[in-house]
Amino acid sequence: MTVSVVLFTCDLRLHDHPPLHTALERSREVVPLFVRDRAVDAAGFAAPNRLAFLADCLADLDAGLRERGGRLVLRSGNLADEVGKVVTETGAQEVHLAADHSAHARRREEQLGALLQTLGCRLTVHDTVNTVVAPGTVTPASSDHFAVFTPYHRHWAQQPMRTPLSAPRTVRVPEGVGSEPLPVRGYITGVSPALAAGGEWPAREQLSAWLRSGLGEYEDGHDDLGGDRTSRLSPHLHFGTLSPVECVQRALRKGGAGAEAFVRQLAWRDFHRQVLAARPDAAKRNYRSQHDRWRTSVSARRDFEAWQEGRTGYPVIDAAMRQLRHEGWMHNRGRLLTASFLTKTLYVDWRVGAEYFLSLLVDGDVANNQLNWQWMAGTGTDSRPNRVLNPVTQAKRYDPDGVYTRRWVPELADVAAPFVHEPWKLQGLERAAIDDYPDPIVDLADGLARFKRARAGRDDAPRPALGPRSCSEPAICEVP
Template sequence: MNTSVVLFTADLRLHDHPPLRAASAGGRQVVPLFVRDRGVADAGFAVPNRLAFLADCLRDLDAGLRERGGRLVLRSGEVVEEVCRVAAAADADEVHLAADVSAYAHLREERLRRALEADGRRLHVHDTVTTVVAPGALTPASSDHFAVFTPYFRRWSAQRPRDPLGAPRSLSVPDGVGSERLPSRDALPGVSAGLAAGGEVVARKRLASWLRSGLAAYEERHDDLAGDATSRLSPHLHFGTLSPAELVHRARRAGGPGAEAFVRQLAWRDFHRQVLAARPAVAAADYRTRHDHWRSGRSAEEDAEAWRQGRTGYPVIDAAMRQLRYEGWMHNRGRLLAASFLTKTLYVDWRVGARHFLDLLVDGDLANNQLNWQWVAGTGTDTRPNRVLNPVAQGRRHDPEGAYVRRWVPELAGAPGAAVHEPWKLRGADRVGIGAYPDPVVDLADGLARFRRARSKTDTELHIKNK
């Protein structure tokens, strides 16, 4: 046997792909395989926006492979069974795939290894395909993972990422391995109207544009809601149409404060992955419990639904939530504000918000989503668990002219200047002009007092961030 199978998962690219490079070494034939995992669908993670983006990515990957003499083999079902079937059909002696961090991925990997070995085949798992530094590669003296970002970042920054690999010039795929028809986003219901396109070609164009015209100003503009000055590369990182190692190299090559701030965000991504790899339960359980008794019942659900629909009466929160529904994506500052409002001001369980984000976000990544929600809720790795973000103050700071709010909350298009952030204070014609926009679901002071009581903290113990 002189054939390898490459199992693509969250690494849907040809550039800087260590499994593909290793699988094709020495002129070996390669079967590029993607399995639409039944387990992902059963767990509720196969949502319309990510399925649509995935369809784009698979079509783009297939096109890139065909340009090099290959093709993508698509199967659906249970991953271990499908990989073994393809390996047998191709008479392949080895399978290559990228390492992942979730408990589900680890279990799938071990099951696949045992099944392949029973057939006389080998499994090769490659680190630093979806991360810059492998989870578990950096540990403090007293633990199996870092629980605080700053010391992790210090160690992470001292590592030199591996050199990126070029895309293969040519590939040879054996005959006789059947494939399903590639999916199309056009056939999917429930996709957000403004969902961006996926695929490596789109990703690399976006990256080139970002490096040329966005990176330099990133440090000073990344919180500018109306300016939309973030990279918007997170969906491509989630699906692996871009390599995080390559991004670090190219950002550092550009240099400057913007590049340093951007690289720091990539380090946060690795940080969350090493936490999830070491503590898989944090996907659903508190990393550091605060013994919260989250609100439940009809009133809490009504508040949560107003939050989902972007009708809380707080314009910057509603703008962020409506952006999420329309684009399947949300500005990073908007994510922080929306999460703080739900968990601190409304005192609703972070899992309610995390689930809604995963239902809509095209970059709905388990490690980043769950652990960022916990960071904001105060049950995660944040060393200041009781900070509260004031949506009015934050709106004035990060959307001072109200352009972001007016873009996503058209009811407030006529509200004058910064008054758009407190529409309940408008009077006369200005008040009439906002039509059916709702009053706030809760007074900020009342919400803060409720949160303080719930956490059983004194005023001096709280760190309230109203800026």
């Protein structure tokens, strides 16, 4: 076979890349292709932070290919049409693609496969490129997917894993294949000031450093807000600059409780993908309805805006929301707390919060984002749908000295613990010194009572969804 095309999507790396490895084995020349899919842009998922990170990833991928004698080919437009053009230009006989399981990815694959068939070109789709265990590999006896994580994880952990592949030494690209200029981060507006750098090279350096010095503390420290002991690898896993298979195997070689806890988080990532593969509408509809009638009043709008701006009067909530705006990323415990606060304490539709997160999160992955929001809202796979996280109790547990809170809420920099988590309890001159920090927008007891009444079905009739745009777009995994 003379020429193959490797279509990169959420797998922007050279190490452990089965589609590229297979194409190089079968063909003398390969076209490494990335298509800026206009359908993704039209659906509203081209958020500035992800576009900037993507620009880094594409530049790094191109540099890696050039070191090996190749280059990245970039096109923009309808994905199937653009791939078809490259096939026609080069006479390629195969297109290799990493499997994706969202509704959008399935439609894209069907459209691409049908077009390639008319061109006499075969589409080969590769599993376990962006997952450790492919959706549908393990299923319970009575269903097409697991709805509970623990039994899924038990089966997941027993599955054999493929051996990670090394990066290729040489990549030969046919001459004359045209490419658009690569995007540049500096030309993208609206990017969070402290957004991390993208690309396989920084990803691999970060993974190695974290396995060396952070993995051992992960089990005990991953919920420590002030300690910031998470891996921060989620953006790289989302864009595929790291292989989840390689991450699991390298962690397990290190061994220990920290490795087991980290691998469990990667199993959660696969769990959400197998749920979304079986129930693609869960990206926008309740997985399990609680018959919620979410608040949509003017006061609900004000509460939502205060939540967005980090001005709720609950310091740990405000700290997490400000971190999101500044970094395009949020600590995992902060994500749980802010989601619980919006959906349970303020009783605002989870889709509104999920959409706002997707507008900023560099790791904004539909499967993880939407299904974690549903888990916290009690409409997803959580077996305790009415659990409510108390932000004060949680802050005292996971940020006992107020390090995280003061880092992101400078108005409280001089407030000592435990008042840093309950500044409304300060009196006199101490309270006056922080008069630019708001009082709580809701009493926690009142919010809890309202939530319980709503779940008991004693609130008003359903009303239109709150938010700048409805979450009715197709589920898209490869968010650029």
